[in-house]
Amino acid sequence: MFLCCSLLCIPTVSAGIVIDGVLDEEEWAGAEIYTDFVTVEPLTGDSAKYGTQVRVITNSDGIFVGFSNYQPASVKRVNRQFARDAQIEADRNIVSIDFDSTALAGYDFTVGSANSQQDGIVTPGDYSGDWDGTWYSQTSSNKDYWYSEIHIPWTVAPMTDAGDGRKKIALWFSRVVFDESLRFAFPNAYYSRPTFMEDWHPLEVEQVSTSTLDWFPYISFTSDLHDSSSGASSGALNGEFNEEFNEEFNAGLDFIWRPNSSSQLTGAINPDFGQVESDDLVVNFSAFETFVTEKRPFFTENQSLFSSNIRNGDQTLYTRRIGAGPAGLGGGLVDIDLAAKVTHFGETIDLGLFVVREDDSEGNYGGEFLSSRVQRTVDGLTLGHRLTYAERSILDREATVQVLDMIWRKDETTEFRGQVLHADIQQQGNSVNGQVSVDEQDFAGWASWSYAPNDEWYHSVYLSHYGDQFDMNDMGFMKRNDFREFSGSTRHDRLEYEADSNILSSSTLFEYNYVENTQGDRLQLRANWEHTWIYKSTRKLAIEAGGTASRWDDRLTRGNGLLAKPPRYWLEVSYSSPRGNDLTFDVEAEVKYDDIQKATLGFEFSAQRYLSETVTLGTSLRYKKLQEWLIWDFDTAQLGGFEADRFNADLRFDWYPSARQEVRLKFQWVGIDAEQVDSYQLNSDGTLGLSTSAAANFSLSDTALQVRYRYQLAPLSDIFLVYSRGGYFSSDEGDEGPGTLVKEGWDGVQVESVIAKIRYRF
Numbered sequence: 001m002f003l004c005c006s007l008l009c010i011p012t013v014s015a016g017i018v019i020d021g022v023l024d025e026e027e028w029a030g031a032e033i034y035t036d037f038v039t040v041e042p043l044t045g046d047s048a049k050y051g052t053q054v055r056v057i058t059n060s061d062g063i064f065v066g067f068s069n070y071q072p073a074s075v076k077r078v079n080r081q082f083a084r085d086a087q088i089e090a091d092r093n094i095v096s097i098d099f100d101s102t103a104l105a106g107y108d109f110t111v112g113s114a115n116s117q118q119d120g121i122v123t124p125g126d127y128s129g130d131w132d133g134t135w136y137s138q139t140s141s142n143k144d145y146w147y148s149e150i151h152i153p154w155t156v157a158p159m160t161d162a163g164d165g166r167k168k169i170a171l172w173f174s175r176v177v178f179d180e181s182l183r184f185a186f187p188n189a190y191y192s193r194p195t196f197m198e199d200w201h202p203l204e205v206e207q208v209s210t211s212t213l214d215w216f217p218y219i220s221f222t223s224d225l226h227d228s229s230s231g232a233s234s235g236a237l238n239g240e241f242n243e244e245f246n247e248e249f250n251a252g253l254d255f256i257w258r259p260n261s262s263s264q265l266t267g268a269i270n271p272d273f274g275q276v277e278s279d280d281l282v283v284n285f286s287a288f289e290t291f292v293t294e295k296r297p298f299f300t301e302n303q304s305l306f307s308s309n310i311r312n313g314d315q316t317l318y319t320r321r322i323g324a325g326p327a328g329l330g331g332g333l334v335d336i337d338l339a340a341k342v343t344h345f346g347e348t349i350d351l352g353l354f355v356v357r358e359d360d361s362e363g364n365y366g367g368e369f370l371s372s373r374v375q376r377t378v379d380g381l382t383l384g385h386r387l388t389y390a391e392r393s394i395l396d397r398e399a400t401v402q403v404l405d406m407i408w409r410k411d412e413t414t415e416f417r418g419q420v421l422h423a424d425i426q427q428q429g430n431s432v433n434g435q436v437s438v439d440e441q442d443f444a445g446w447a448s449w450s451y452a453p454n455d456e457w458y459h460s461v462y463l464s465h466y467g468d469q470f471d472m473n474d475m476g477f478m479k480r481n482d483f484r485e486f487s488g489s490t491r492h493d494r495l496e497y498e499a500d501s502n503i504l505s506s507s508t509l510f511e512y513n514y515v516e517n518t519q520g521d522r523l524q525l526r527a528n529w530e531h532t533w534i535y536k537s538t539r540k541l542a543i544e545a546g547g548t549a550s551r552w553d554d555r556l557t558r559g560n561g562l563l564a565k566p567p568r569y570w571l572e573v574s575y576s577s578p579r580g581n582d583l584t585f586d587v588e589a590e591v592k593y594d595d596i597q598k599a600t601l602g603f604e605f606s607a608q609r610y611l612s613e614t615v616t617l618g619t620s621l622r623y624k625k626l627q628e629w630l631i632w633d634f635d636t637a638q639l640g641g642f643e644a645d646r647f648n649a650d651l652r653f654d655w656y657p658s659a660r661q662e663v664r665l666k667f668q669w670v671g672i673d674a675e676q677v678d679s680y681q682l683n684s685d686g687t688l689g690l691s692t693s694a695a696a697n698f699s700l701s702d703t704a705l706q707v708r709y710r711y712q713l714a715p716l717s718d719i720f721l722v723y724s725r726g727g728y729f730s731s732d733e734g735d736e737g738p739g740t741l742v743k744e745g746w747d748g749v750q751v752e753s754v755i756a757k758i759r760y761r762f
Helices: 230-239 736-748
Strands: 032-034 038-041 052-059 061-072 093-099 106-111 116-124 127-128 136-141 145-152 166-177 182-186 202-204 211-222 246-260 263-269 336-345 349-358 370-376 380-392 397-409 414-427 439-451 457-465 483-494 503-516 524-537 541-549 551-553 563-564 566-578 583-594 600-609 615-634 639-655 661-684 688-690 696-712 717-732 749-759
Touching: 052 166, 052 182, 052 202, 061 166, 093 145, 106 136, 202 483, 230 414, 615 661, 639 736, 661 736, 696 736, 717 736
Parallel strands: 524 551
Antiparallel strands: 032 052, 038 182, 052 061, 061 145, 093 106, 093 166, 106 116, 116 127, 136 145, 166 182, 166 202, 211 246, 211 749, 246 263, 263 336, 336 349, 349 370, 370 380, 380 397, 397 414, 414 439, 439 457, 457 483, 483 503, 503 524, 524 541, 541 566, 551 563, 566 583, 583 600, 600 615, 615 639, 639 661, 661 688, 661 696, 696 717, 717 749
């Protein structure tokens, strides 16, 4: 049977396709075929160098896509295996689908030539890999072709109800030839264009009414092999370990109910947030919080409507706040009792509600969290409202943030965005919060303009203002308040070179910004230039240079005055080896200088050795030499200058014994040696004066090891066995050296555990 419309005639078929990577079922013979692929990396729009054919059919089970990729034996195939949702550094096919054809949210499905899978959500100007869908794929190959076969069920994402049985969607297909740094696409659309999602290919298909209920029960067992309650620091450093092991069983349930294609309820009872995914080690001496990405399933599923990124890196909704306990009170992690979110996608209005309740039994710092979202789109204009509410009864604290936002695509070249935010914080003083009462209300706002007259030029301007009492950190993430910013950038891409040139493409980026606090003190006046060459061999070379004028720092001293900072300059050079080789590496060197901190030298080396298509070794080594590192010394309440060595090492081993199995070893180390050069008091004019109170030298070392085995029972159904170990060491020597730091950091065990977990989808 065929469904015909003004947009396209696309076949619907009965279920008969087996996802095995071989396009031999008779249904494929009647599929709609796309062959007009063009080159989008580099963004020339020329016909694709190698032929690509995509077949599409639909039935009541979903969308079926088959790629036939011509790649003769003379063109190296990169068939590396990667973990689910890891960046696929190999030949790959991508299907992107906007299930409502509104250009507000698209879903990416990427299949590597070795059938590695990666998925994510595309929104205007942004991409998030923090989403997992249930879909299926397989690949195969012969002498001159490789193939991918993909099944995307209608239930993978919510979509509006068309009402008349016909549904408008939009598709974008792309293919990466990894060894030649080439990407081909149909239609001619690309991420850098303001109209990227509007340029996707429109389809009209028969609307399939779906109603599903998926259950994800889990059970986990944790054995703590090291008892931190006995004073881990002193015990670990002296080699004394408590033999009393703590064991714990946990069980809970996630569920997803889709009563129809446009609505979805996601819920969790005693959700499992165990550390089967480890966060990166970070040692942060700055006055600003470290942002941590989300890895927990409940907070990544069906999250696109709640996405709230701000161009400067802030987020109105930062889900890592939930379950982390209140900042600064040392309460540690908090269990989550219940969590739920509901979304509804209408023809012009989308609605969402998100609620979580933490364990607030006696002695806990648990709270309640709520976020709502409403957005409406008409004729290229999207208007929305967002609310977040956080309440912690033990602190007598309530925080409400409301946001009005706008996206206006004026035409194919110009886009405007903006938000107005209002925060209201109420806190009654009590013994837990130190008798601190808070009654604060303030505004923030930002606006941006972007203009891309063609594929070679891109311009943007950004303005923002955060009031000095604006605070959205109870449920959001912001680095600071009390500032105004103006920034902009211009990028020029040279997309074509002469036929005999060894350069494939190049890009030049110029960025600038000015920041001041609300009192008018200049915090930054900065300019940065960067030029990147990509060679036909896939080598990459980049040079960056920039500087900032003299300015004030109102955060480094933690509220103890303004520090006058001199001009600062930097130069950075980086090189990447040909990416299709079995051994690939990146090298980066940088130098920074100003009259206070003197010279800072940095060097980074990272490499991946692909021992086979299923075994990979990786490493990243970073070293930074700081001639006079200026940080706040809390012990003496003054600034200290330290000659410091900072070390970072990441080591990783990945092995895929079969298509369903994954073995991963990940080791991270951060080490610092810091010897005092001088101590400083802040003069009344913001300059530094020598102090007679000396700060102490210090050394520290932080290590983390995780060994993980994963067996995939079915899509989104896994068994995990995880061994984790973390160690910490500190001293006042300041010159321990990297060898001692690694050893002592490893021996100073703080955490050691074994986790077994099974999560299954019914």
